[in-house]
Amino acid sequence: MATVSVTINGKTYRIACDDGQEAHLGRLGKYIDQRCKQLIGSVGHINEGLLLVMVSLLVADELSDVSGELAELRSALGIDGGEDGPSPRERAEERVAAAIETVARRVEGIAETLEAP
Incomplete structure (x- = not known):
């Protein structure tokens, strides 16, 4: 178990985290500190x-x-089903397979037209 020091609003905190997560936790701490500074800039010290x-x-x-934006994107892509149905990947694979079948039928139709006397 690793530990990281993060400074938020001028105070340093030692936080435990999983090994390998130190940099990520450090970035999160910096983000929170930045948001604190922005808020203090807006409303003053509180x-x-x-x-x-x-x-x-x-x-x-x-x-x-x-x-909310992620849900809208999933809905627009048609991959916003529940846990009971196929996974988003399975639905995407089904759509790709259907598109390939459509193209294959069109190619076959073209081939038949070219072969006709």
């Missing part, structure tokens, strides 16, 4: 607890927006 709650809400809002 109680640290309130600051971290507000930053958490901002990050949760960003995550919610991205989740």
